Amino acid sequence: MQYIALLRGINVGGQRMVKMSLLKAAFEAAGFNHVKTYINSGNVLFETPETKLAALVAVCDRLMTTTFGFSVRIAIVTAQALITAVAQAPNWWGTDPNSKHNLIVAIAPQTARSLSEQVGTSKPEYEQVAIFGQFIFWSAPIKTYGRTRWATVTESEAYQWLTIRNANTARKLARLAQSA
Template identity: 30%
Template sequence: MNTYIAFLRGINVSGKRKVPMVELRILCERLKLQDVKTYIQSGNIVFKSSLVQTEELEDLLSNEIEKYFGFEVPVIIKTVDDLNEIINQNPFISQEDIEANKVYFVLLNKIPANELLVKFNTETFKNEECSIVDTRVYLKCALGYGKAKLNNNLIERKLKVLATTRNYRTMNKLIELCN
């Protein structure tokens, strides 16, 4: 059995696209996912599965969520090793920034096209820094994510990928839940 973390995009935001965590856990268990744990209402699921292809798990979860809840929910799945690598390669390591909730991780469903990356890397955003590595964007928002111009929607639009964003604390808590 492998341990995975599923990141659901755009649920339980401003009372829309409601996905109760209890129902989500039950749905996952019906799919034969094991040791299912959810973390906060933004759509984080830790589970074990004998399936090894993350794309297969993403499709399975996304399709079943759409059937059950009646709307499409993009799903990005990472392994525990992926999460550890994401945290370990984070260039924004200031403890002060981490504690002030200024460090974020934008997870992408695929590596963006090179020409889009080149163009994106020429842009600057006041009070914000980013670094793109493969399927993740490391983000530091000096004024907090709520005021950031460089947000999930902009990243999706500019890089033409699906993305979902989590803060440093959430990523670390998910690693804890995997152990």
């Protein structure tokens, strides 16, 4: 089965630096097949017969600790879940060039719904939000971004339980998964 690991907080601001070639090699050494990485933000596509997401997260966390010397939170999604979510994305997501468009992914044991509740009711005058499975589609005009509920997520407890990819990255990961 094909999965995508979304590592939270690597290669950001010169912290927790991970070379993608080494990350790919670590996933292969852990027994995963058809491993691909995409850009430096910690996106790993891989295949394995294992179907328990918690077990996959544990293996990936161990490989991060043993290979790179630190642990990170990891969201693992099936490739099909991401492909389906991106195909079902709201019409407004990723279309306006004057807006930010993010895919927010819940990291277990949190869910997209629980994270959304923790962040609070969205402000429709400034942002658009839609939940699809463990994904949250979010868009906001750049000029009013700072007024949105999700712009302040970094100040909340919920922040440690999510990882964010922009619309371009999310779409590219879905395309890579489809072509595998």
